[in-house]
Amino acid sequence: MVKKKCVACILAGGKGSRLNDLTKDLAKPAVPFGGKYRIIDFTLSNCTNSGIDTVGVLTQYQPLLLNSYIGIGSAWDLDLKDGGVTVLPPYSESSEVKWYTGTASAIFQNLNYLKQYQPDYVLILSGDHIYKMNYENMLEYHKEKDADVTISLIEVPWEEATRFGIMNTDKDMRIIEFEEKPANPKNNLASMGIYIFSWNILKEYLEIDAENPDSSHDFGKDIIPLLLETQKKLFAYPFKGYWKDVGTIQSLWEANMDLLKEDCELDLFDDKWKVYSVNPNRPPQYISPDAIIKESVINEGCTVDGEIDHSVLFHGVSIGKDSVVKDSVVMPDVMIGTGCFIEKAIVPCDLTIPDGTVIRSFDNEIILVTKEMLDGLYPAY
C-alpha cells in the first residue's frame, strides 16, 4: 500500500434524532440540502479540494442510502487506484459484533484501515456539517505549531456557547482548558469536531482509551481531556466563514434559506471550490408561462406551473397550477398538485401532495411534512 501523508476519517454514523422523521430511514450526513446536495457532500468536497485523497467514511446508523450514495467516490473524484474513498461499517470480531459506541471507538476499530497507509497525520471529520474549509491550511498550521493535536474552532454567539465544547487557549492558541457545554463559558470559541492528530499520538491514546472501562470513548469527552491532562500539545485553529451544524428541522430550514440571500456567505457558485455531489442527470427546469418565481433556488428536472416564493426546490419537483410554495424546502421528486398552499415547510423526498392541500404554520414553527400527515388530511376511502 502506498504511504499517505494524511488520511481523513469522516464520522458519518450519526442518527440526527432532532431531525425527527427526516432521519427515520436516513443517516444525518445523507440528509438533502441546498436543492442538490446531501450534507456529507461538503466534507467530501472539502477533502478533494484540499488535496486529501484517502478518506474513510465510518457509517453505522441507517447506512443503506449513504453507502450507495458514496459508492466508489467518483462524484468527488475519489475513485482512485491508491486510496480514495473506503466505507467503513462496524464489523464483528471472533465472538462479538463491535458497534461504534463513541467517536473514539469508531476510529479505534478502524486502526487497521489507517495503519495500512502509514500516515503521518490523521484528519478526523464529521459528516454532519455544512461549510467550506481548506484542510491543507490546517495541516500546515499543525506542522508549524509542532502540535500533537490541532482542533478547529469557530466563534459562536455567546448565548449559544453553552451548547458547544468550548476551548480556552493561551495567547499562542495553545489549548489549556476544554469545557464540554459549560454553564458559564469563559469564551465563545467552539470546537467544530475537526481534529488533526499526529499518527503516533492518535494510536497511543486510542489504545489507552479502549482499555478504560469507564470511558465513553468520545473524542470530546474522553480523549481530549486525557491529552490535556498529560500535557500534550493541543492547538486551536481558528476558522472563519460559514459553518452550520444543521441538527434540527429549524436549523436545516434556516441553512436552506441562507442560500436565497444575494450575498450568501456559503458561495456555491465558486468555480475554484466546487461542491461536488452525485449529479442526477435530469433535463433543465421548465418554468411555464403561468409560473411566478421569486427569490428562489431551483434544481434541474423541476417543472413549475405555480408560484415559488423564497423557496428551495430539489431536482425533479413538480408544482401544479395555482399552487403557492412559500418559504419552504421541497426535496427531490416531490409532486405538488394544483391549488396547494405550502408555507414554512420542509417536504421530504418522493411525497405526493394532493390538489388543494394547505400546509401552513400558525406558530412560526417549521413544519416537517410526513406521509402520515397527508394521509390524515385525506383519509383513504
Added chain:
Amino acid sequence: MKRKLLGIIDATTYHEDLEDLLTHRSLAALPFAGRFRIIDFVLSNMVNSGIGSVAIFPKMQYRSLMDHLGSGKNWGLNRKRDGLFFFPSAIVDSEYNRIGSFDLFAANMDYFYRSTQEYAIISNCFTVFNIDFAPILDWHIRSGCDITEVRRQDGSSLELYLLKTSLLLNLIETRDQTGYSCMRDVVHDMYHGHSICHYDYQGYAVMIDSIKDYFSTSMNLLKPEVWKNLFLPEQPILTKVKDEPPTKYVKGSFVKNAMIANGCLIRGAVENSIVSRGVKIGKGTVLKNCIIMQKCQIEDNCYLDSVILDKDVKVEAGTSLIGTAQAPYVVQKGTKQGALMNS
C-alpha cells in the same frame, strides 16, 4: 440486446447552414436544450435500448465531441467488454457527406470483425428524438427484410438503418465493385437483390440542419407536449454531468416560459428562452426568444430578442441585440458584444 445489436453513429456530417455555430465544433457536439449536445439523443437512445457497444465516427473539429464523450462513463459505456469506441476519420476530405460512408467504416474494419453482435444500426448524429430501438429490431427480424430504413411520419428518411452485421461487412468489402458508397446508395437502388423495408416511426423526431431549424426546434421545446415526448423519466437523455449548483433566482428577477439549466444566476427577466448551464443574467436585462449557451455573461440593462449566444459570450451592460425567428441574431463563441458596437 447487448450481445445482439451494434450501435454505429456517423458523426461526420457538416451542415453549411449551421456554419456560425460549427466553427469550433462538429455538428454532433452542437449544444441543445440547455444542457445537452445533439449526439446525446441518439447515443442515449442506443444505451436505453440496451445497446452495449457503440462506435462513433467523427471527422474534423472533434475536440469538443471527445471532451464531451470522454470514456463514455456518463452513458454507462466505460466497459471492460464492448462500450464506447471512437474512430476519427483518417480521410480528411471525402467527396461524400452521406450517412454511413463505407470508406469510413472500411478504415476500421477490425471493429466490425471483432464485434459479435448479429445486427447493426447505423444512425446520423443530428436527430432530436427519444426512441426505443428494441421494437424496431424485432420488427426488422419479423419482417425478414435485409435492410430496414426508419422513416418519419411524413415519409422522409430519418437516415437510420438496420441490417445484419454480416451484410454490412459485405457491403463495405464490395464497395468498389458495387459502387455503393454509403447506406443511402444501397436503399435507393433496386438492382442489388437485397430487400429494403421501411419502418414508420410515429413519435417526435426533428433533424437539425440549419440555424432556422435549430432555432425553431429549440423554441418548440417550450411546449409541454414536445418536452414531455423528449424527456421521458424511464428513457432519460444522458449527458456529461457538470457540478453546477442549482439555479438561483435573485430578488427582482422575472421568468416565464423558459427552460433553464443548472448553475445560472438570474437577476433580470427571461421569457420564451432556453438558457444553458452557468449563465449569468444581470439586473434590468430582458431576454426574449433567446437561446443562451453555456457560461455566457449578460451584464445589466441589456435587451436581447431572437438571439443565439454561443458559449462563453460576454454581453456588456446596456447592449441591445435583435434578430427575428427567421434569421436569429447569432453571436459566435467566446466573443464580446459591447453597447456601442451596433449603434
